[in-house]
Amino acid sequence: MTTAHVTCPLCEATCGLEVTLDANQQVTRVKGDDNDVFSRGYICPKGASLGALHHDPDRLTAPLLKRDGEFVEVSWQEAYDEIDRRLPPILEEHGRDAVAVYAGNPGVHNIALTLYGRVLYKALGTKNFYSATSVDQLPKHYSSGTMFGDPLAIPVPDLDRTRHLLILGANPLVSNGSLMTAPDIRGRLRGIRERGGKIVVVDPRRTRTAQFADEHHAIRPGTDALLLFALVNVLFAENRARPRKLEAHLNGLDDVRELARPFTPEAVAQRTGIDADEIRRLARELAEADNAVVYGRIGTTTQTFGTVASWLVDVLNVLTGNLDEPGGAMFPLAACQPTGNRRPFAVGRWHSRVRGLPEVVGELPVATLADEIETPGDGQVRALITVSGNPCLSTPNAGRLSEALKGLDFMISVDVYLNETSRQADVILPGPSPLERPHFDLAFYQLSVRNVANWTPATLPSKLPQEWETMLRLTGIVTGQGPEADVEALDDFVAADVARRAKLEVTRDRTGPARLVDLMLRAGPYDVTLADLEAAPHGMDFGPLKPRIPEVLCTASGRIELAPATIVADVPRLREELAKPEDDGLVLIGRRHLSSNNSWMHNLKPLVRGGNRCTVLIHPADATRLGLTDGALASVTSRAGKLEVPVEVTDEVRPGVVSIPHGWGHDADGSRTRVARANPGVNSNLVADETLLDVPSGTTVLNGIPVEVAPV
Numbered sequence: 264m265t266t267a268h269v270t271c272p273l274c275e276a277t278c279g280l281e282v283t284l285d286a287n288q289q290v291t292r293v294k295g296d297d298n299d300v301f302s303r304g305y306i307c308p309k310g311a312s313l314g315a316l317h318h319d320p321d322r323l324t325a326p327l328l329k330r331d332g333e334f335v336e337v338s339w340q341e342a343y344d345e346i347d348r349r350l351p352p353i354l355e356e357h358g359r360d361a362v363a364v365y366a367g368n369p370g371v372h373n374i375a376l377t378l379y380g381r382v383l384y385k386a387l388g389t390k391n392f393y394s395a396t397s398v399d400q401l402p403k404h405y406s407s408g409t410m411f412g413d414p415l416a417i418p419v420p421d422l423d424r425t426r427h428l429l430i431l432g433a434n435p436l437v438s439n440g441s442l443m444t445a446p447d448i449r450g451r452l453r454g455i456r457e458r459g460g461k462i463v464v465v466d467p468r469r470t471r472t473a474q475f476a477d478e479h480h481a482i483r484p485g486t487d488a489l490l491l492f493a494l495v496n497v498l499f500a501e502n503r504a505r506p507r508k509l510e511a512h513l514n515g516l517d518d519v520r521e522l523a524r525p526f527t528p529e530a531v532a533q534r535t536g537i538d539a540d541e542i543r544r545l546a547r548e549l550a551e552a553d554n555a556v557v558y559g560r561i562g563t564t565t566q567t568f569g570t571v572a573s574w575l576v577d578v579l580n581v582l583t584g585n586l587d588e589p590g591g592a593m594f595p596l597a598a599c600q601p602t603g604n605r606r607p608f609a610v611g612r613w614h615s616r617v618r619g620l621p622e623v624v625g626e627l628p629v630a631t632l633a634d635e636i637e638t639p640g641d642g643q644v645r646a647l648i649t650v651s652g653n654p655c656l657s658t659p660n661a662g663r664l665s666e667a668l669k670g671l672d673f674m675i676s677v678d679v680y681l682n683e684t685s686r687q688a689d690v691i692l693p694g695p696s697p698l699e700r701p702h703f704d705l706a707f708y709q710l711s712v713r714n715v716a717n718w719t720p721a722t723l724p725s726k727l728p729q730e731w732e733t734m735l736r737l738t739g740i741v742t743g744q745g746p747e748a749d750v751e752a753l754d755d756f757v758a759a760d761v762a763r764r765a766k767l768e769v770t771r772d773r774t775g776p777a778r779l780v781d782l783m784l785r786a787g788p789y790d791v792t793l794a795d796l797e798a799a800p801h802g803m804d805f806g807p808l809k810p811r812i813p814e815v816l817c818t819a820s821g822r823i824e825l826a827p828a829t830i831v832a833d834v835p836r837l838r839e840e841l842a843k844p845e846d847d848g849l850v851l852i853g854r855r856h857l858s859s860n861n862s863w864m865h866n867l868k869p870l871v872r873g874g875n876r877c878t879v880l881i882h883p884a885d886a887t888r889l890g891l892t893d894g895a896l897a898s899v900t901s902r903a904g905k906l907e908v909p910v911e912v913t914d915e916v917r918p919g920v921v922s923i924p925h926g927w928g929h930d931a932d933g934s935r936t937r938v939a940r941a942n943p944g945v946n947s948n949l950v951a952d953e954t955l956l957d958v959p960s961g962t963t964v965l966n967g968i969p970v971e972v973a974p975v
């Protein structure tokens with residue numbers, strides 16, 4: 264029997280887990296690591312299923328190659344030979360942009376894919392780079408990029424010291440927190456209460472977090488920007504806007520005051536569904552609290568005014584003097600923080616060919632991937648590489664995208680399952696399980712409510728190549744070196760580049776991600792090396808967050824841009840929205856469950872117990888009006904598509920709003936996820952409309968989709 268201490272790579276919370284294995288290397292137990300410096304024993308049902316994931320018989324154990332429409336297991340050599348035969352000719356004949364990439368969420372929880380994926384994408388040199396970011400947090404990168412000059416400088420709630428937390432569009436008791444790395448959310452929220460603080464939730468649904476909070480406001484979907492502007496309006500009108508020490512580092516304070524003028528509480532009350540008096544009280548309480556923080560997540564980003572809402576969240580943190588202050592919204596400083604020579608934030612360096620949508624932080628909106636595949640002409644996408652992504656379930660108008668993929672000349676999926684997306688590939692390249700690879704949460708320590716770091720060595724050897732090697736093999740092929748490219752030499756080259764940026768000598772004692780992380784640690788702010796972290800299996804704690812202004816700012820002015828031009832340019836659209844006549848049609852929002860992880864963990868039995876969770880929630884008043892009964896089937900129709908789903912009547916959602924979780928719809932022909940197929944649910948993104956976008960960022964509206972619901 265052996266015990267390993269690992270950091271859970273499944274969500275942003277970075278919990279430390281204790282994994283017990285028997286003599287046959289079977290996982291017999293997974294529990295929270297009581298000694299983890301950050302999570303102190305916390306675990307959720309997903310973390311507890313790490314063993315089930317590792318032992319899942321449907322997880323791929325060899326490359327798959329499609330021959331005459333059927334997948335066959337092949338050697339890595341055969342897989343790469345096939346890729347080398349088919350991919351370079353497309354690049355040669357049609358140019359770099361003919362090959363698109365879609366990078367999915369688990370890649371951000373995987374150092375091999377994070378550090379070496381970018382090597383592949385750069386080598387490909389395609390403008391058609393897409394990722395889950397444009398169905399997620401892109402508006403936040405946009406607001407941070409324009410306000411602070413760095414799209415990765417995202418302030419997070421200082422959860423352990425705040426006395427007032429205003430949450431919009433997040434359900435951290437279920438999601439375990441996002442853009443806020445904080446294991447044991449419940450304990451930390453309880454801490455706010457115990458300090459005599461207050462938690463306010465703004466959400467169209469009475470979620471678990473809303474139930475736990477002191478106050479819940481059931482906002483109408485898509486109207487957060489109006490509410491936030493009204494809060495700003497009240498702060499100015501009542502002379503409560505006090506940026507305090509930030510005043511010396513600010514541009515645009517007067518512009519914001521002017522911009523907020525039309526958005527009085529009375530003007531937005533009906534639209535948001537929140538009384539003017541309540542809005543005034545919310546603003547006063549925010550201003551009067553000893554310290555306070557406004558925090559917005561998916562419900563505020565994947566909606567019509569995602570960028571404006573994301574911006575206003577931090578405008579409020581500035582105006583109340585809570586940005587960069589303990590108990591407010593603070594900038595983490597990770598052990599592997601990229602420092603020095605940050606490039607100023609830019610958008611629109613190129614545009615998508617068909618719809619002319621602007622590039623943001625190096626990517627195009629995935630909402631236009633189908634256009635780029637379907638539309639003939641110079642620059643048409645003819646091949647696709649998906650890397651740890653399942654866009655056929657997770658992106659808008661998934662029905663159209665799935666059809667479009669059939670028109671590709673070639674498709675590769677780097678994925679651990681044969682699922683709804685990878686079934687469409689010509690070649691699938693699998694990777695090791697989370698227990699068979701080292702892990703370090705590069706991205707999420709940069710969003711963490713304490714400055715911590717924890718290195719996890721691989722618990723078990725892998726029969727499959729590590730995914731950094733896969734990325735470098737593909738890099739070799741797309742750079743014309745063929746399948747025999749010298750991976751070690753490529754890795755040395757990558758490490759030399761990281762060392763050069765860090766102004767360090769490249770080291771030779773390690774290879775792959777471990778060497779890169781070691782170099783980044785050495786260049787980082789805490790004087791630690793990978794060896795130090797290896798000697799600390801429960802992690803290292805560098806303490807609570809510290810103020811970072813002005814050092815964190817890298818705008819051209821060196822100041823916080825409180826009224827960035829490209830965001831301000833979207834405010835007239837919001838004013839128009841306010842002026843439009845009221846539309847009382849139904850709108851669709853999403854939801855998450857504790858035992859889900861977007862689309863890809865429904866194949867694990869412990870996570871799908873307890874009946875079908877993929878239902879449409881509808882308020883009793885709407886159900887009665889439409890003749891819908893609990894448990895019966897309803898059809899949900901939008902401009903993009905139609906689906907049928909069982910009804911769940913509940914006053915948990917506000918009238919006018921229906922909710923369906925995403926990540927279901929596992930009944931596609933040819934997928935090999937037996938447990939998921941037995942309880943497939945429906946794909947909510949069949950009705951998500953790829954033409955409805957947050958304009959500045961191109962992020963898809965996944966919350967607030969106009970739909971019609973009827974009995975089947």
Ligand SMILES: Nc1nc2c(c(=O)[nH]1)N[C@H]1C(S)=C(S)[C@@H](COP(=O)(O)OP(=O)(O)OC[C@H]3O[C@@H](n4cnc5c(=O)[nH]c(N)nc54)[C@H](O)[C@@H]3O)O[C@H]1N2
Nearest residue numbers: 367368369399651652653657677678679853861862863925
């Ligand atoms: N309607 C609606 N749609 C949404 C959302 C919503 O709230 N509502 N949320 C959006 C958000 S926030 C996100 S992040 C996206 C997620 O969108 P995606 O990233 O496209 O989807 P996932 O479900 O995370 O699928 C991840 C894929 O990675 C594979 N995988 C898992 N682990 C590994 C690994 O270690 N290596 C490799 N190579 N592959 C691996 C899985 O098998 C799966 O195919 O969905 C978005 N879509």
Ligand SMILES: Nc1nc2c(c(=O)[nH]1)N[C@H]1C(S)=C(S)[C@@H](COP(=O)(O)OP(=O)(O)OC[C@H]3O[C@@H](n4cnc5c(=O)[nH]c(N)nc54)[C@H](O)[C@@H]3O)O[C@H]1N2
Nearest residue numbers: 432433434438441484485560561562856857859860861966
């Ligand atoms: N268990 C579990 N945990 C997860 C995931 C998962 O799939 N399952 N996915 C992970 C990923 S990739 C991400 S990005 C995070 C997301 O983390 P969260 O953002 O916390 O996730 P959600 O639970 O989707 O919460 C979004 C909330 O926004 C509300 N909402 C919808 N529309 C609006 C609106 O217009 N305004 C407001 N104010 N609220 C609105 C919804 O009702 C919902 O409660 O979760 C991560 N953690």
Ligand code: SF4
Nearest residue numbers: 271274277278307310
């Ligand atoms: S909360 Fe997230 S990190 Fe923690 S055990 Fe669950 S899935 Fe893993």
Ligand SMILES: [Mo]
Nearest residue numbers: 368395399400
């Ligand atoms: Mo996400």
